[in-house]
Amino acid sequence: MLKTEPFEVTLADKQSVILPQEHITEFIERKHKRIKVIASTPDNQIEFYAALKREKTGLFRIYFSKAKQKELEVYINDYFTIQVFEDTSKYGVEMSEELEAVLLSDYKAYTIFEELTPGRQRSIIYTISRYKSSQMRIDKAILLTENLKRGIYDPKLWLKKF
Numbered sequence: 001m002l003k004t005e006p007f008e009v010t011l012a013d014k015q016s017v018i019l020p021q022e023h024i025t026e027f028i029e030r031k032h033k034r035i036k037v038i039a040s041t042p043d044n045q046i047e048f049y050a051a052l053k054r055e056k057t058g059l060f061r062i063y064f065s066k067a068k069q070k071e072l073e074v075y076i077n078d079y080f081t082i083q084v085f086e087d088t089s090k091y092g093v094e095m096s097e098e099l100e101a102v103l104l105s106d107y108k109a110y111t112i113f114e115e116l117t118p119g120r121q122r123s124i125i126y127t128i129s130r131y132k133s134s135q136m137r138i139d140k141a142i143l144l145t146e147n148l149k150r151g152i153y154d155p156k157l158w159l160k161k162f
Helices: 021-029 066-072 097-105 107-115 118-129 134-149
Strands: 007-013 016-019 034-040 045-051 060-063 079-086
Touching (some): 021 060, 021 079, 045 066, 097 118, 118 134
Antiparallel strands (some): 007 016, 007 079, 016 060, 034 079
């Protein structure tokens, strides 16, 4: 598996980090668009998946949300360590057990889900995973898959009851 040595970064702006090209050259050469990231400070560590975005300036950037900053307890001008790994996940993000179970128990919903674009699949996974309660993730996954089977593909309507 392709991975970097840990390297030091800081926030480039309110919600992103610039990755020095010398650390991610192999990822660029192998045309990896999605990566797994471990960000750490001496006191905290978080793991997440990200899109590796090339800017017009030639710099490479990843999105680093306010929620991730809060979880890692980093702020503008703080330095922290990042290690980048090849994304070997099927969808470019980890799917919750609850969503996976609902999809595996409903072949029609699973088929529809598999036919969606990778970005739409990740949106669904993120939509369900944001709920803290396991039961809530199950309920929302069932509602979402029922709406997909009804032909509802608008993300704003995924969790509406019809």
